Amino acid sequence: MSPSHIDWLEQFYAAPNGLAWSHISDGTEPAAVAEVLRPWLKLLSDDSNTGPVILPFVRAGVVTGWYAVARNPDHTDELRDLLMAWFGFTRLSRFEATTAAMSDPLAAILRNAFRGVVFRFSGADATANHRIGSDLIALAHLLSRKPHSTAVTKRPIGIIRGEFDRALLLRDETNASILLDELKGIGRLSDENLRYLEVRFRAGLGLWPQIAHDHWLIRTLSDLLLPPQVLSDLIEALYRTHLDSIEEAGDLDALMGAFSQHISGRYPRLFASRRGIRTERVVKAFLIYEYGQALPNQKIISELAELLPQADREQSLFGTICRPAPTAATAVDYAAEADVAFDDNQFDRAFEFYLAGPAAPKSLGRAILCASFIDTAEVTARLATYLSGAAAIEEQLSPNLKLKFDALMGRHTEPAAGDVAVAPPPSSTAGDWLSWARDLRQGIRLPLPADASITWAASAVLQDPKASLEFADSIGVLSSDVSLARQAVPIVYAAFIDDLSMVTSAKPIAINLCMIIAVEEGLSKVDLALLYQIAVDLIASGMSTAEYVSLIDIVIEVEQRVASYSHLAWALDMAEAFAVAAAPSDAARGARDQFFHLVVAKAQTFAHRLRLDERQTFRTLARDYGVDATSLGPLTDISVQGDGEILPDLSGKTIGIYTLVEAAGVRAKAELETMFPGVIVSVNGDLVATERLTNLATSADYFVFAWRSSSHAAYYCIKDAMKGRDLILPQGKGTASILRAVIEAVQ
Structure with missing residues (x-):
């Protein structure tokens, strides 16, 4: 074991922990404790292993809880997702991210050692803790067999910059x-x-x-x-x-x-x-x-x-x-x-x-x-x-x-060559975008200038339906060039897509952007969020049946690839976005229903991990889609509540929700008032700082800021009124994302 690790381990395994490091080092700790502790100490001693640090807390010779921290602070979200996937909330009576304000000395030791967020969790009783310990032994053995990287490969700057711009x-x-x-x-x-x-x-x-x-x-x-x-x-x-x-x-x-x-x-x-x-x-x-x-x-x-x-x-x-x-x-x-x-x-x-x-x-x-x-x-x-x-x-x-x-x-000049299309002269303001798009079709794959969204006239393309269609068709070739797509998609989005008022001529461009994002390998949460954002923009703008079905086909293909518990909120938010807006025809409604049934089928494989808010969301969506909730089985069974889903009493408390997506705010309010009897939920969507918004942010015990759907004038108003208190920031616009964020905050 590295001396640097021993320094903090000696502090961690001392009072108030009921196990001393001296007993561990000489092998005299209780056998039941050693069984769950030794695999994780072995992982910790392997400096080439990048797995998390998970250590038990002991009282009277019995393990009563655990602390977990990522070795690299950038992997904190991955650790949270790993623990949730490994246990689910039904197995844990307590799971929380600690803060310095909690005055937990053991968490502080780990926080100082690894500079990241420390989680603590436990079961409801000794039997539950024994099951958790067994599962953690299996997890440690699994992580020990994970292949080690012999070298850290730095990603190309262009790929990182593309993801940065998307974020x-x-x-x-x-x-x-x-x-x-x-x-x-x-x-x-x-x-x-x-x-x-x-x-x-x-x-x-x-x-x-x-x-x-x-x-x-x-x-x-x-x-x-x-x-x-x-x-x-x-x-x-x-x-x-x-x-x-x-x-x-x-x-x-x-x-x-x-x-x-x-x-x-x-x-x-x-x-x-x-x-x-x-x-x-x-x-x-x-x-x-x-x-x-x-x-x-x-x-x-x-x-x-x-x-x-x-x-x-x-x-x-x-x-x-x-x-x-x-x-x-x-x-x-x-x-x-x-x-x-x-x-x-x-x-x-x-x-x-x-x-x-x-x-x-x-x-x-x-x-x-x-x-x-x-x-x-x-x-x-x-x-x-x-x-x-x-x-x-x-x-x-x-x-x-x-x-x-x-x-x-x-x-700034481009010579004509054979039958290759030549960009319009400088007097044509659509020339830059069309010239680049035509080059793509001719196999000339040049990166977009980083400033194209602010120096090239996208409006000139959008005002000409023929030019808009030509541009949309041309950028389709980006689906076969991942690195160029990574760089170009955020620039094209910034130039052509306006989530407040998408013009008709921008719809083919938006649909092709969805297609380009969907075919990329290894879709990240940022990629999925951008796909959701464009889809919501399209739905709000109104689509023909052909456009609507094309979008559904893209989303279905993505759900087939990424369906998992960690991406469930994305799928539920997407299903809600389709449900609350009118479909243009019976064919469109049929395609929409197909997507919802796919989400249901995929979720059945991890139904045991669903929390109360997620099952409640499935019940609401079942009504939206005209499906008998009982036919979804455990996905909608809210009568069964696991130990980890014992929610705190929020009666008399106030939850403020700021969102510009009215339907999501109304639904979240109804669900939260059902899940937390006696709680007061207020929804606000003011576009600028108002007295009403300031008062809500000042008085609310919890404040949800749905930041992917909000104006920044409101953000500063809320931050000032909160006076240092933390905002709850959902990872999406929909009801499922808002509920998930609130549940994690109050637990």
Whole structure:
């Protein structure tokens, strides 16, 4: 045994534990205790084994409970799932994750040794503990035969980054944190790239104030040539935090003042170039910035105004900004204005002024430098046109400038080759997406640019039904390229899928994204959650029979592969999503029923592990699907309650549930009030911080935040009102996920 292990084992096997380490080391512990202890000590002594640490607690020579901890904190969820799969709640009268506040000295010893969550569990009586001990002996022997890894293989950065982006799309902070740590652990990322990931992590989770108030982070990053996504995240965080409320009030003078005080005055270099970003708040920020110049550039303002939704252009505040008062009719010295902007690192402005003025070697050279910084296809095309009209002056450029221009052209032009489809010219805003999709069909498998969702015009594809269908059909080939699919799926989802208002032309794209996710091997919980999210978006948008049946077929195929107790909440949430929404036809209802019957059939194999809330959910779903609950056998038998399902008395307690999925909130309320007589359950779905929401978060004994279905304004309101108390965070939107999270919290 490693000396480092002996140090904490000597502390663990001392009072209040009824067994001393000295008795273990000299072999004089009771035989019944040795039988359940020795296999786990043997596993612990094998440093190549990555299995958990599970040790008994002894009173009067008898084992009365156990403590368990993962050797690697990242494997805590796996340990919880393992214990639940091995025992189920029916075998345990107590199973809980300990915290520092519990003042459990034995748990504290293990927590300090392994830096992870420590679980403690036991049976209802000596007989139950004897059965648990026998099962743990079998588990230890099984883990001892598990093949050891001879080397740790680090996954490719692209695969990890794809999963990281998927987790952020789902606001899954737990998995995103794990994946971020994995990216950091690779050791191949620079300090700048690690900072970029931290910004993306906060922005992806909607933690905008954490970015906006981190002055030195923004100040440091603003001096760098930022990737467009990072630039977009920083400016959006600043806008949301400092300008959203002022814009809503419609006070232009206050907006300009706050913009200067909090944003442009502090971080002027963020506005060197928009670099093709189309994110609404970023476009607004650059509009305000240009409007505030002594000589606003009308072309820049016009181009930015075209990127805003029509409703924003028509409102009085941005209507004024988009149509500034004409300046005095004085001659403009374009070269001088361009040089001032260039020297101030205002490259968008400098480029426009250089192209508006007469061609000269200096202006051409600086225009090339501006275009290299801006680095978009549109600017490259305009520069090429400008240079074609000044061939004589172009010859005077230095070799270095010519190389820069050639490199720029190489990045943003694509030569025609035979019958290969050529991307539309820069004037066609759908060109980037369609060009990439057509390349896929031609066997040219290029990764999507990481910033495609914010720099390429997805709206142009969605507004053209033919283009949308072509794009949907083309991305289907991603199902045969796992690594490219991992990278592309979150980017395509972010660009084309809006869970609040999915447009009709996006449905074929969404269905093909589901298909691409479904065919991947080794589906993770993040993958399943993303599949669920897209499915819910599709169901809410309304589908034809063909679309509905296609989606059901995909979900059935996935359930066939992943059906297990650990994924039961996903299956139940999916069945509920189909049940609460109208099916378009009898054929669609038949397909929906087929999926539910598959979930029932698969669950029969682990029915003995089901908890009361899961059996109750099956009863509710049986009514939804018109099935006699008694025909489902043990899946719906709520009269039988195992020892581990003795629920605490919550009479007089209050449970608050925040969710934007009304049906799930209503169902969860009904189920919880049935399971916990006397409990008060209140459901809230306010989109922003309200007094009612604040009062509920303040007064609730338990507060459920269904974070995959909620707005972030509400999140901050709730966190402030909770004053340090922990939120209950379900792993999904549906009733089953909410119930599972509450049960685990109160037990």
